[in-house]
Ligand SMILES: [Ca+2]
């Protein structure tokens with residue numbers, strides 16, 4: 049499998065949407081109230097979805113998505129290549145974690 053780039057990102061986004069059908073974790077106030085910039089305009093509903101995705105994945109509530117959390121969230125439905133590509137695309141400061149701002153930047157560009 050040699051596909052990557054936009055196609056891969058699109059498949060990851062569709063995975064996120066399908067996983068999002070599960071019961072929702074409550075968004076904590078400090079995330080709910082956070083004002084975030086986006087590289088492209090998004091609606092309030094989309095921003096709400098991004099925040100929901102983020103808190104669903106951030107299992108240990110340290111406000112960072114790490115690779116283990118992303119892998120656990122997808123329950124084996126994500127390949128190593130997809131996981132790597134996701135961090136390559138979203139972890140802009142290469143900290144090894146994806147912050148909410150990094151995730152929102154990433155997700156906004158998928159629209
Ligand atoms: Ca975390």
Ligand SMILES: [Ca+2]
Pocket residue numbers: 139140141142143144145146147150
């Ligand atoms: Ca980061």
